Amino acid sequence: MRAIWSGSIAFGLVNVPVKAHGATTDRDVELHQVHAADDRRIRYQRRCEVCGKKVPYERIAKAYDDGDRTVVLTDAEMRALPAESSREIEIVQFVPSDQIDPLMLEHSYHLTPDSRSAQSYVLLQRTLEETELAAVAKFALRQKTRLDALRVRGGMLVLQGLLWADELREVEVPKALADSKVSAQELKISATLVKQYSADFMSGDFEDAYQVQLRALIEKKLAEGDALDTGETFSAAGTGAATAGAGEVVD
Template sequence: MPRPVWSGAISFGLVNIPVKLYNAVKKKTIHFNQLRKSDGCRINLKKVCSTDGAEVPNENIVKGYEISPDRYVVVSSEELETIQPKNAKTIAIEDFVSLSEIDPMYFDNSYYMTPDKGSAKAYALLLKAMQKTGKVAIAKVVIRNKQYLTAIRPSGQALSLSTMHFADELISLAQLEELPDTGVEPDKRELAMAEQLIESLSAAFKPEKYHDEYYEQVIKMIEQKAEGQTIAVQPEVKEGAKVIDLMAALEASISAIKKNPDKAGKTVVSSGRKKSRAQ
């Protein structure tokens, strides 16, 4: 049974709605321990002083912010608490916007929100009102001593909350080098073929059809090794010949889809080479 990671209240005008926050994502990660090669002994990482090499216990460790090389400002937990927002347990809604106005690059982690004791009616009111208006609530909240910009929106029978990056955390396109020349006009025939290829690969979004194939293969390999099976080395996949002609690459891609429509979406053109994602 999932446990709440945060509890507080949504501040909606003069309405206060106590809620609980639950993780909406279960991230699949594989953690490897470091072992000594000779005997498989577990390696422990110790916190040591960079000056004398002595191990430092946790009670003697403080936070320091580097202001210049080897010069730090020491900050205590108590000092950080004094400047924490007074409404640290409140999700304060500031605006309602259209979801289409939010660039997906802003989104970070996702959570579900459920009503806490005594707030079912007010929670249901906000949920229904947001469903009817089609709006997303923009709010700020403090979680684990960090303030987040968030987006609250209906997700079926509940409200969901997504933490967001602040605008100054996103890297501007202007900072990138070698951006495409906006003055370059594509060939009309090539553009038409590219549009046709996109249409051929278009489908309704079904997230359950996509899998982390690398994760699954690693887990399978670990299970096989645990059972004492020999792991075969995968043969190297040879890249296809370089396709210099963009039009030829587009035509070949569309032709491949027409010949085998069941594998639509498996063939892509990348870096001038035609290859299969299944490889």
């Protein structure tokens, strides 16, 4: 698997060269949009809503609005901001793993040793396992500074992105919950029911039924010959109307 990043884990005088690989993958069936009337591909274009012209990506600037005012940020201004270019996963502290709120977890990456000697990698991995700690680290990826948790999974170091504290929404407990009372007998009955459904979690026992049925539907239509020629369907010149410029799609 191709690494998406290479650098090192650093804390104190310890330096562990590593490579980062995506730990998850999207298995959803990718679907395109087509015009239901003639089965031709729907394509989106970047057009200015004032002049109506198509705008190439390199001519597009970014803007921020606060509801009443809009500030336009040019590419030159964006490039002038200090870019995060560090090649280090900087460990800032070690904390008990259960202190990291699961709501904060984002994307995960497998870290593999990036050197002939994996001794420093194994030393850090074994230390985290035996102390039952996770490392909180700062990490830069694609010019974005991230907060991450470094932990062990299946004998490998895993880097898990964390949301920043101000990205978690606080929720107010409804008064109805605070006022609700349950009896000891109700709790006992509920616990009995929970025990009947209790088991060790095995993620392989579950599947996305919608995706399974969607794939089955696609395979059935292909087997029955209920399909179109991809080259013709997704070609801009697939119909006379498209060639003539009629039916232009505006994003």
